[in-house]
Amino acid sequence: MNVFKFEGAKDDDETRAFVKKTIGTLKAIDSPAMVRIHDSNMFSAFGSTSCAYIVFDTLSGAIDLSWIIDRIGHISAKSCRTIFDSIFAAIAQMHQSGFAHTEIRTQNILVG
Secondary structure, rough: EEEEEEEEEEHHHHHHHHHHHHHHHHOOOOOOOOEEEEEEEEEEEEEOOEEEEEEEEEOOOOOOOOHHHHHHHHOOOHHHHHHHHHHHHHHHHHHHHHHHHHHOOOOOOOOO
16 A cells, blocks of 8 residues: 655645545545545644645556656557556546546556
């Protein structure tokens, strides 16, 4: 299992509600194309900022797509098709579950 920490988030009701909703959404969707969430929490640190953490499955050898693009600069057409098939499957699963992803970007896509 991995733990991902978000530090320095604004500590207010709006941020807490957003984090809780986002984590709840991730926990509600069961898809082989998405990371499974096991636990999460958000707590105050130093008064006006917060720290949130998410505990999720380890993805052995997975790296984010932005790292691949930054280091390699290109991806073969075959690899692109494989990656995008997985992305579209995850998005379809989210939509079927009644959710929409609002932040699809290379840093949020893990390739393994």
